[in-house]
Amino acid sequence: MGRAPCCEKMGMKRGPWTPEEDQILVNYIHLYGHSNWRALPKHAGLLRCGKSCRLRWINYLRPDIKRGNFTPQEEETIINLHESLGNRWSAIAAKLPGRTDNEIKNVWHTHLKKRLNKNQNNGGDTKENINGINETTTHEDKESSMVHVVDTTSPQQFSNSITTFDISNDINKDGIMSYEDISALIDESFWSDVVTVDNSNHKIEDWEGTLMDRNIKRKSYNNSELYNDDMEFWFEHFTSNRRIEEFSDIPEC
DNA sequence: AACATGGTCAACCGCTAGTTA
């Protein structure tokens, strides 16, 4: 088992992703899948290493990513699972639909660990639950506080209030979606509707907001017009024939 | 208002496991 050669540092871009890079990556993955992360950036025309692309997709760009604060139930689930699984973040994430291992890891280190320590220091026999919230305390996000521990063997599903996408049926055996598949999947509601990870009505977040929200936060994209224009730009490119043509000379991975 | 401090989280690094030739 040799070690993977280090990414070619020369010419490889690092640091925060731009909306344009996100767009390119999302476009490419929806068209061709991600059977080969190492080759992906080259084929997609990104100056990133495959690792970086993979991380970006998994932790941020996947359409089933759940955003927003963790509910008390989710936090409780994480603590319980951590107790049995330890620092196996990906295993924990597998039980929390829409949450990534990175996100769970962050939340553990920034919130949950401290709370647990605090509780332990208090003797651990207070009525305060593991979330540091009294039983009688109401949570601001009560409606969305339901946690769904899923059977990860079931096909991954994207759904919204109108339609349900079963990705497993839309991707061929090579993990590549046809243009028809994409057209069916990527209608206008893709960008504007609430995205959930199961068939319940629990709101996760609309993906439009999801994609841009953190860029706005971190990079001060405060112009809402710019924001809307950008998403329209994304959508247009997502569905345009031009993009298909641009990729038409790329060999299958 | 200016600075210091702490919290958050996206991204990177380095390792291991699995796969292929």
Next chain:
DNA sequence: ATAACTAGCGGTTGACCATGT
């Protein structure tokens, strides 16, 4: 059996932001 390679995982870092002084 072995080496080469990739994907995935967990740990860590550092930039940004909020809050306190």
